[in-house]
Amino acid sequence: MGAKEGKILGPTLGYSQEPLLPLINACEPLSSIIPDISKHASSALESTPSNPADGLTRDESAAIRLFTMKWADENKSLHTILNDTLKTADRENLKPWHKYLKLFLTALAKIPCLPSDTIWHGVRGNISGEYPSNNLNVKLSNCSSPCSCHVQTNKTDNLVPAEFFPNTTKGSVHIKNLQPYTLYLFDINCSEVMATKTYATRTDVYRPSSPLNIELTLNGQRLRLKWKPPAFPQGPIDEYQVIVDGVQVKPPMKNTELSYEMNKDYVAGITHTISVKACNIDTQNRTLCSDPKDTEISYFRNKTSTSSNIAPMQSISIKQISFMIILLMKILVII
Structure with a gap:
């Protein structure tokens, strides 16, 4: 993937047909691209033993050294310019590199693979x-x-x-x-x-805990889910993701929104299952969310049941009215 063009790049071809040359000769086509390349190639050779390990020739080992050695200006180093060239879509730009790549990749192919391990590289500054x-x-x-x-x-x-x-x-x-x-x-x-x-x-953000105080109620004719922020946010919550009957609602809710109302009226006799996730987005652009199963809640109402929105005080008032009517009828009979 090319960092600048944002598209898949073609393979690097052509270098395999090149002859295997000494390092100085392999770097000659790069003289107009890399300042003082012949000077750096000579320095790499001088620092390379006559009989390198792993069956490499001196020129092959020096080709690796040339790629890894530090330069006074890192922006003009061989490995920086080569990496930038590899990221470009025009593979014609790689033609001057073919002779060096032939020597360099031949050397890498001879080095035996090692078990997985951590490789440390000391650099200046805080990364x-x-x-x-x-x-x-x-x-x-x-x-x-x-x-x-x-x-x-x-x-x-x-x-x-x-x-x-x-x-x-x-x-x-x-x-x-x-x-x-x-x-x-x-x-x-x-x-x-x-x-x-x-x-x-x-330090970077991490996966938050689940939202708290989950409530699912029928608001008029539509279900409404309410929640409160997680106890352990592990960072400034970036968004909330609501899942209705296994399908995630798009787009995600903003971090300031703590409720969600379904966009369709509720139909009695149908069960809806809803959950909500709290999510952080780390510096690697990964979305880290809480477990939606921790907040999963379902709602169901029979077709013959009364509305769940009738408040207790309203029920009491109806009883009081009925009692008053019966009492009035008794009074009228007595009269």
Whole structure:
């Protein structure tokens, strides 16, 4: 799917017919696209051992290194420009890349698959908003080796040590059991650095509990469902979804609407089942709703039964009138 065009893109073809060239030669067609590409390719080769692991040649291993290495200007790096090009609909733009892609993908195909695992990549800045609310990750980098750092949550005694890769200065902190839609302060302290870096972030929303005080009544000739907000909203409720006899009402109710009235008159002798869900929409645009079964309620009235809207006081008044008529008749008989 192309991010800019919003449509399905065609396959990347043509590179497989290219010959397998040394890295420097494979990058020559990119000289007008990527500034100093030959300089970066030479640097990747110099940093690559003569006999790489997994049966790769030096040029194949260097092709992977060239794709992953950091550049002074990330917007002009090979991997940024290649990714942007892959997102465009015009596959002709990929032709200058074919020789490099042949070398790069040949190298990737030789690397054996590993079991599922978590891959950590240290970056500068706070990217906590990209993670679920109960699983926040803080990335650390640029710490003098050996690093000894920990993260403190909300100025409490909850100190979580950072884990660093062997022989590197980059690591991560994995903080669990955070509450949804809650503001947190994270202090990053390193023994080798005097200053403390503080990040403030709010966790994402989560699935709310069910609406409360569900009522289903006959209002005139139409059924009306009423409710109150959930006890645990887990965020600012985005919408309410009403389900009538298994069919969701469209569009959803606004978060300020706490009632729904059916658009057709009720017909006696028919059972209607209605429920309502409270929903939040998280930063990944996922709609997280409460369980509709928790609020499910049914309404049924026999064809011969009296209206449920007759109030108790009205019934008492009728009895009083009947008693007065009987008493008046007795008085008239006596007279």
